[in-house]
Amino acid sequence: MHDACGVVGISLKDEYCNVATSIYFALFALQHRGQEAAGISVHDGRATRIHRGRGLVFEVFDDAQISLLRGSVGIGHVRYPTTGGACLENCQPFLVKYKDGAVAVAHNGNLVNSAQLREQLEQSGDIFHSTSDTEVIAHLLVRELLKSDLQEAVKAVMRKIVGSYSLTVLMGDTVLAIRDPLGIKPLCIGQLETGLVVASESAAIDTLNGTLIRDVRPGEMVVLRQGEMKSYQLTRLHNPSHCVFEYIYFARPDSILDGKLIYDVRVNIGAQLAEEHPADADTVSPVPDSGITLAVGYHQRSGINYLECLMKNRYIGRTFIMPDQTMRETAVRLKMNPIRPHIEGHELVLVDDSIVRGTTSRRIVDLVRRAGAKKVHVRIGSPPIIAPCYLGIDMASREELIAAYKTIPGVEAVINADSLGYVSHEGLIKAIGLPEEHLCMGCLTGVYPLEIPGEKCIMAQTKLTEYLAQPS
Ligand code: AMP
Numbered sequence: 001m002h003d004a005c006g007v008v009g010i011s012l013k014d015e016y017c018n019v020a021t022s023i024y025f026a027l028f029a030l031q032h033r034g035q036e037a038a039g040i041s042v043h044d045g046r047a048t049r050i051h052r053g054r055g056l057v058f059e060v061f062d063d064a065q066i067s068l069l070r071g072s073v074g075i076g077h078v079r080y081p082t083t084g085g086a087c088l089e090n091c092q093p094f095l096v097k098y099k100d101g102a103v104a105v106a107h108n109g110n111l112v113n114s115a116q117l118r119e120q121l122e123q124s125g126d127i128f129h130s131t132s133d134t135e136v137i138a139h140l141l142v143r144e145l146l147k148s149d150l151q152e153a154v155k156a157v158m159r160k161i162v163g164s165y166s167l168t169v170l171m172g173d174t175v176l177a178i179r180d181p182l183g184i185k186p187l188c189i190g191q192l193e194t195g196l197v198v199a200s201e202s203a204a205i206d207t208l209n210g211t212l213i214r215d216v217r218p219g220e221m222v223v224l225r226q227g228e229m230k231s232y233q234l235t236r237l238h239n240p241s242h243c244v245f246e247y248i249y250f251a252r253p254d255s256i257l258d259g260k261l262i263y264d265v266r267v268n269i270g271a272q273l274a275e276e277h278p279a280d281a282d283t284v285s286p287v288p289d290s291g292i293t294l295a296v297g298y299h300q301r302s303g304i305n306y307l308e309c310l311m312k313n314r315y316i317g318r319t320f321i322m323p324d325q326t327m328r329e330t331a332v333r334l335k336m337n338p339i340r341p342h343i344e345g346h347e348l349v350l351v352d353d354s355i356v357r358g359t360t361s362r363r364i365v366d367l368v369r370r371a372g373a374k375k376v377h378v379r380i381g382s383p384p385i386i387a388p389c390y391l392g393i394d395m396a397s398r399e400e401l402i403a404a405y406k407t408i409p410g411v412e413a414v415i416n417a418d419s420l421g422y423v424s425h426e427g428l429i430k431a432i433g434l435p436e437e438h439l440c441m442g443c444l445t446g447v448y449p450l451e452i453p454g455e456k457c458i459m460a461q462t463k464l465t466e467y468l469a470q471p472s
Contacts, residue, residue, distance in 0.1 A: 004033065004034070004080040004108065004185075004250065004392050004393045004394050005033055005034045005077060005078055005079050005080050005092070005106075005107065005108040005200075006027065006030030006031075006032075006033030006034050006077065006078040006108060006199075006200045006201070006204075007030075007075070007076070007077055007106040007107065007108050007166060007167065007168045007187070007198075007199070007200050008023055008026040008027060008030065008075065008076045008077075008106075008168060008197065008198065008199045008200070008204055009074070009075040009076075009106070009168030009169075009170070009175040009176075009177055009197070009198045009199075009224065010022050010023055010026070010073065010074060010075075010175065010192070010195060010196070010197045010198075010224075011072070011073045011173075011174075011175045011195050011196050011224035011225060011226065011227055011228075012072040012073065012192075012194050012195035012227055013194055013195050013226055013227030014072060014194065014195075014227075015045060015072045015173075015226070016072070017072050017194060018042075018069075018070055018071065018072065019042055019071060019072050019073060019074045019195075020040055020042055020066045020067075020069035020070075020071070020074060021066055022192075022197070022208055023040050023042070023074050023075070023076040024040065024057065024061055024066055024076070025207055025208060026076060026197065026199055026204040026205075026207060026208060027040070027057045027076045027077075027078050027204075028057050028058070028207070029199075029201070029203050029204040029206070029207035029252075030078050030199065030200055030201060030203075030204050031056060031057055031078060032250075032252060033078055033080065033108070033200060033201070033250070034077075034078035034079045034080040035056055035078070035080070036054060036055075036079050036080060037052065037053065037054045037055065037060070037077075037078070037079040037088075037090075037091040037092070038052065038053065038055070038056070038057045038060040038061070038076070038077065038078045038079070038091075039051065039052025039053070039060070039076065039077050039079075039091050039092050039093050039106075040052070040061070040069055040074060040075070040076045040077075040093075041074055041075055041076075041093040041095055041104035041106075041170050042069045042070065042071035042073065042074030042170075043071045043073050043074065043102075043170055043172055043173060044070045044071035044072070045071070045173065048095065048101075048102040048104060048170065048172075049068065049069055049070070049071070050093060050095045050104060051065050051068070051069060052077075052088075052091040052092065052093065053088065053091060054088060054091065057078065072173075072195075073170065073173055073174070073175055073224075074170060074175075075093055075104055075106045075168040075169065075170045075175060076093070076106065076168075077091075077092040077093050077106035077107075077168075079091060079092060080394055087130075089129050089130040089131075089132075090130045090131060090132045092105070092106050092107065092132070092134055093105055093106040093168075093170070094106075094130070094132070094134050094135050094138045095138075096135075096138040096139065096142050098142045098145075098146070099146075100145065100146070101171065101172050102170075102171075102172075103138055103141055103142055103145070103169060103170070103171050104138075104169065104170040104171075105134055105137055105138040105141070105167060105168075105169050105170075106134075106167065106168045106169075107132075107133070107134040107137060107165055107166075107167050108164075108165070108166045108167075108185045108187075108200055108392065109163060109164030109165040109166055109167075109180065109184060109185045109391065109392040110133065110163050110164055110390060110391055110392045111133040111136065111137070111161050111162060111163035111164075111165065112162050112163040112390055112391070112450060112451070112452055112453065113161065113162045113163065114133035114136045114161075114163070117136050117140065117160060117161065118133075118136050121136065121139050121140070121143075126139050133163075136161075137157065137161060137165070137167065140156075140157045140160055140161065141153060141154070141157050141169070144156045144157055150171075150174075150176075150223070151221070151232055151234070154176070154178060154221050154232075154234060155234045155235075158178070158180075158181070158219075158234055158235060162450060162451075163180070163184075163390075163391060163392075163450065164180055164182070164184035164185050164243070164391040164392040165178065165179070165180045165184075165185070166178075166179050166180070166184075166185040166186065166187035166200060166216070167179075168198055173225060173226070174223060174224065174225045175198065175223075175224040175225075176221055176222070176223055176224075177189065177198035177216050177221070177222040177224070178216075178220075178221045178222075179215075179216040179217065179218055179219065179220055180218065180219070181218055181219040181235045181236075181237050182218055182237065182240055182241035182440070182449050182450070183215075183217070183218030183219075183240035183241065183242055183258070184241055184242065184243050184391050184392060184440055184449070185200070185243060185246075185392050186200055186201060186215070186242070186243075186246060186251065186255075186257045186258065187199070187200060187215065187216040188200075188201070188202050188205065188212060188213075188214065188215045188216060188256075188257075189212075189213045189214055189215070189216060189222060189229065190202065190204075190205030190208070190210040190211060190212050190213055191210055191211045191213055192208055192209070192210040193209070193210075194227070195224075195227035196224045196227055196228075196229050197210055198216065198222060198224065201251055201252055201255035201257065202255045202256045202257075203252045203254050203255040206254065212256060215257070215258050215259070217231075217233065218236075218237060218240045219233060219234055219235035219236050219237060220232065220233050220234065221234050239435075239437045239438055240258075240438050241438070241439065241440040241449035242257070242258050242434065242438060242439055242440065243391065243392065243393065243439075243440050244382075244428070244432070244439045244440060244441045244443075244444065245354075245382075245389070245393050245395075245443060246262075247260070247262060247265050247266075247432050248266075248269070248353050248354060248381055248382045248428075249290055249353045249354055249382070250393065253266060253292075253293050258434070260432060260433060260434065262293075263293055265431055265432050265433070266293035266294050266297065266353075266381065266431075267293050267294075267296055267297035267300070268297060268430075268431035268432075268433070269294055269297060269381045269423055269427070269428060269431040269432075270293065270294035270295060270296060270297020270298040270299075270300070270301070270351060270381065271297040271298065271300060271301035271431075272297075272301075272423055272424075272427035272428070272430065272431045273294065273297070273298050273351065273379045273380075273381060273421065273423050273427070274297070274298045274300075274301035274302040274379075275301060275427070276421065276423060276424055276427055277379055277419075277421025277422075277423075278302060279302075279304070279347075279349045279377040279379070279419065279421075280347065280375075281304055281346075281347040281348055281349045281375065281377055282304065282305060282346055282347050282348075283304065283305050283306075283307050283309065283342065283346045283347070283348050283349070284298050284299045284302065284304045284305065284306050284307075284348075284349040284351065285306070285307055285308055285309035285310065285342070285348055285349070285350055285351070286308065286310075286350075286351050286352075287310060287336075287350055287351065287352035287360075287364055288308070288310055288311070288312040288336075289312060290352065290353040291350075291351045291352040291353060291381070294351045294352070294353060294379075294381040295349075295351040298349060298351050298379060302349075304349060307342050308339065308342065309338060309339050309342045309343045309346075309348060309350075309368060309371075310336050310337070310338055310339065310364065310367070310368070311336070311337045311338075311339055312335060312336055312337075313334065313335050313336075313337070316334055316335045336363075336364065336367060338367050338368055338370075338371035339371075340371045340372065343368050343371040343372055343373050344371065344372030344373075345372060345374055346372075346373060346374060347373070347374050347375035347377075348368060348373050348375065348376050348377065349377045349378075349379055350364065350365070350368065350376060350377070350378050350379070351378075351379045351380075351381065352364075352378070352379075352380055352381070353380070353381045353382060354380060354381065354382040354385060355380055355384070355385065355402060355403065355411065355415070356385055356395060356396050356400070356401060356402070357396055357400050357401070357402055358402035358411060358414050358415055361378060361415040361417070362414060362415045362416060365378065365415050365416045365417055366416060369416070375418045376416075376417050376418055377417065377418055377419045377420075377421075378412075378415060378417040378419070378420045378421070379420075379421050380420070380421065380422045380423065381423055381428075382422065382423060382428065382444065383422050383423060383424060383425050383428060383444045384403030384408065384411070384422055384444070385401055385403055385404075385443050385444060386401060386403050386404045386443070386444065386445075386446060387401070387404065387442060387443055387444075387445070387446035387455075388401070388443070389442060389443045390442070390448065390452045390455070391440060391442065391448065391449075391450070393443070395443060402414065408420060408422065425441070425444065425445075428444075
């Protein structure tokens with residue numbers, strides 16, 4: 001199961017303070033990372049409590065639930081909608097009780113070997129309540145904790161699980177933050193006036209009025225206890241593989257990921273697009289909201305007038321959460337209203353972050369044409385998405401990805417644009433400002449940093465061999 005989610009963990013200095021409200025606010029700040037379900041687990045020195053449910057953060061929690069979640073340490077999770085597994089059992093955190101206590105796990109990412117691991121665990125008697133790979137991690141951790149100390153136990157689990165994982169774990173009065181050896185999904189640490197926080201994105205730290213300290217390093221475990229932090233570098237690889245899609249679309253523009261402010265990266269991508277794909281147009285407009293920063297960059301570099309031509313209804317969730325194509329198509333109409341006087345008689349550049357299935361772009365081009373646009377030039381802030389993601393972005397299957405089976409002129413025809421330009425691979429890498437070998441670009445190249453069953457994986461050999469050769 002592909003889970004692109006948001007995680008948080010907080011440890012307060014004062015054991016008499018309650019952490020649940022802060023976790024709740026942090027989850028609000030991470031809501032864009034998952035709208036299907038939310039959960040919080042806290043510990044109060046004696047008991048570990050949990051509340052989770054389906055829906056947006058504000059739908060899952062009310063004052064009464066928050067006040068029942070007593071304790072000064074805790075973790076939280078927002079879950080992204082995925083096809084199939086939308087049942088309550090798959091909501092996180094996962095809580096596993098065992099003879100020495102309880103372990104709650106919140107996971108952002110996707111394991112590529114969870115089916116094998118699960119089978120092995122089931123063979124030896126473990127019983128699972130969900131279809132999620134996070135439960136596999138929780139079981140493995142408990143088994144290892146019964147054999148060795150924390151550091152060795154986590155190391156042993158990290159040797160078994162392969163894939164992307166940014167984890168927050170609650171074990172009694174301790175919060176762990178663990179990032180996979182490739183650092184695929186983001187995870188960062190912040191200082192609060194009253195303790196420490198770890199979260200998927202720094203915007204959650206800002207929301208709590210905290211200060212970003214640094215990212216959790218790939219292969220690192222950070223241990224938070226009574227507001228103090230200890231770091232253990234459990235594995236170390238030469239090159240990380242940060243998810244490129246976080247920079248393109250997923251993360252909030254006000255977050256800093258692995259040293260890069262997403263807003264600036266996206267303005268750079270927009271400028272790069274203007275260089276690579278100039279257009280004879282009088283107006284540049286974003287497709288809101290994800291195209292806004294890109295369009296700013298395009299406008300700055302091209303000098304073409306910036307004017308918003310589409311208004312988004314902010315009270316509708318992302319169209320992606322609609323389970324089938326018919327509903328998705330209706331949702332696009334519901335969610336976007338053209339600003340006719342800005343469009344009529346104009347030659348437009350419309351800037352968006354990505355084309356996945358092509359449905360959104362087609363609808364939007366039709367919308368602005370009906371509103372009287374003379375020309376519609378579409379510019380996209382990512383190279384064509386040609387391959388599925390196996391490492392944590394719930395994108396689409398290969399058959400659904402329009403660029404997997406159509407050329408750029410083919411996509412241009414389907415979306416009915418006068419011209420279509422995607423940013424180049426080189427342009428994107430330059431705009432992000434990280435070395436190419438520090439990025440996972442699997443969805444853009446079909447080359448993954450790990451061995452994916454049945455997939456081409458050029459980088460896999462070097463990275464995985466290096467990983468497995470780590471001294472224990
Ligand atoms: P479509 O081409 O109709 O599948 O939709 C593409 C649009 O959906 C993009 O412009 C993004 O704004 C958004 N999008 C891209 N990837 C994702 C994703 N993994 N989850 C949710 N929305 C996405």
